[in-house]
Amino acid sequence: MxxxxxxxxxxxxxxxxxxxxxxxxxxxxxxxxxxxxxxxxxxxxxxxxxxxxxxxxxxxxxxxxxxxxxxxxxxxxxxxxxxxxxxxxxxYCANLHEHVHFHCETCGKVIDAHPAADFDPAAFWNLPKGTKVTHTDLAIHGTCSTCAAKS
Amino acid sequence: MxxxxxxxxxxxxxxxxxxxxxxxxxxxxxxxxxxxxxxxxxxxxxxxxxxxxxxxxxxxxxxxxxxxxxxxxxxxxxxxxxxxxxxxxxxYCANLHEHVHFHCETCGKVIDAHPAADFDPAAFWNLPKGTKVTHTDLAIHGTCSTCAAKS
DNA sequence: ATTTAGAATTAGAATGATTCTAACTGCATT
DNA sequence: AATGCAGTTAGAATCATTCTAATTCTAAAT
Missing domain, CATH: 1.10.10.10 (Winged helix-like DNA-binding domain superfamily/Winged helix DNA-binding domain)
Structure with missing residues (x-):
């Protein structure tokens, strides 16, 4: 096309x-x-x-x-x-808001999770002085509530 | 062998x-x-x-x-x-301590960074009730201090 | 000491996701 | 109409990883 x-x-x-x-x-x-x-x-x-x-x-x-x-x-x-x-x-993900991904290791589902408050991961971890952060990528792996309820 | x-x-x-x-x-x-x-x-x-x-x-x-x-x-x-x-x-990484990875997008170097204090990412983000977390994986992407100094 | 079973190791084939290549198409400008 | 260019395409190529089948070695059983 x-x-x-x-x-x-x-x-x-x-x-x-x-x-x-x-x-x-x-x-x-x-x-x-x-x-x-x-x-x-x-x-x-x-x-x-x-x-x-x-x-x-x-x-x-x-x-x-x-x-x-x-x-x-x-x-x-x-x-x-x-x-x-x-x-x-x-x-791929069209959600551009600050968020992290929860990945269910049982069913493979991925859900977006949003922070409860403002948080600067770059400042929180002790990165060397002069480091520039462009983006962070947090993946949380585990079992989603649906799968957890089944077992 | x-x-x-x-x-x-x-x-x-x-x-x-x-x-x-x-x-x-x-x-x-x-x-x-x-x-x-x-x-x-x-x-x-x-x-x-x-x-x-x-x-x-x-x-x-x-x-x-x-x-x-x-x-x-x-x-x-x-x-x-x-x-x-x-x-x-x-x-692969033999460092089993709680840490995150900083990835320099310029030179490709990866460095471990450790949290400044105790922090529970799972609790911080609003995960649905019943979600079980096995591990988290935070990657911070950017430019390391060495590469940042050069530019 | 030999046999047997089982795990580790190996080379190479197979797989799966992504990227590359070269050809093709159609719009926009000359 | 001719040219150039970006988008699109099929299929080939690449790359990392996993699989397969054969081989080797260890340990247990005979």
Whole structure:
């Protein structure tokens, strides 16, 4: 599918607001928008393959390579986040708010958790003077309440 | 190389202390011990391949498969930790103290950082009631002081 | 001392996720 | 119409890891 819209289009959406806030020069093709929309509508931190399957309902001929390209583009422009919880597939997340990931080792589910108060992990741990922090990535592994109740 | 020692051997070492504390039933073959020793002597969170290269000086014929087997054995018995900082290779760490990892995005260096005070991340983030936490994994990404000074 | 069973080790094949490559397509400008 | 360029594509290539089947060694049983 070729690009049919160039810069941020006029249609209003969460994505457009996000673009406006970032002020980024993000060229949004239909595929990139679809990939973003699928991810924004997902709460399960899908993998690239999951996203491919979901985008296919709208664009049956999209390829996995294109999904990877779109995800890379969106990630590098700060529109989505890449999450590594375990070895194997990377997962993606459209929640840009400060949050951490809880990963259930029993059912594999991933849930976002938000801090109870402001907290600066970089300051909390004794990092050497002069260290610059760009982002932190906290994964909490365990058993979710549903799985814990079953056992 | 076949196993020549069965249970924890008599020779005293950090590893043996660790074994005693864990009370684990860990069968230590020479290769497993070498892999552990190499990791314990490293502060750079080596990958499986790094470890292979270092163990080779003592056991020139060891294979990567054996290194993976040893690492898996040591990890599953709680003697070492597996760290995923980015996509690609897994890294290993013999520091079992509560700590987080700082990853320099410029030079790739990984340094351990220890908390300034007691802190329970699981309690801090609003996890649903009934959630059980087995371990947390905090990665802080940024630029280390050395790289920051250069730019 | 031999046999047997079981675990460790090995090389190499297989797998799985991601990235690369080269060709193709269509919009936008010349 | 021609050109250039970014996006897209299929398929190949790569890379880390895991699997498989054969081999080797240890320890227990005979």
């Amino acid at each position: 070729p690009p049919s819209s160039t810069r941020s289009p006029a249609k209003a959406s969460g994505l457009d607001c996000r673009l406006a806030v970032l002020g980024a020069d993000v060229r949004l093709t239909p595929h990139r928008r679809e990939v973003f929309d699928v991810l924004a509508a997902s709460t399960d931190h899908p993998t690239a393959y999951d996203i491919l399957e979901r985008v296919k309902s709208r664009s049956p001929h999209i390829s996995l390579a294109t999904v990877y390209n779109c995800l890379e583009h969106l990630t590098s422009h700060g529109l989505i986040k890449l999450v590594h919880l375990e070895r194997g597939q990377s997962r | 076949p196993p020549s020692s069965t249970r924890s051997p008599a020779k005293a070492s950090g590893l043996d202390c660790r074994l005693a504390v864990l009370g684990a039933d860990v069968r230590l073959t020479p290769h497993r011990r070498e892999v552990f020793d190499v990791l314990a002597a490293s502060t750079d969170h080596p990958t499986a391949y790094d470890i292979l290269e270092r163990v080779k000086s003592r056991s020139p014929h060891i294979s990567l498969a054996t290194v993976y087997n040893c690492l898996e054995h040591l990890t599953s018995h709680g003697l070492i930790k597996l760290v995923h900082l980015e996509r690609g290779q897994s890294r």
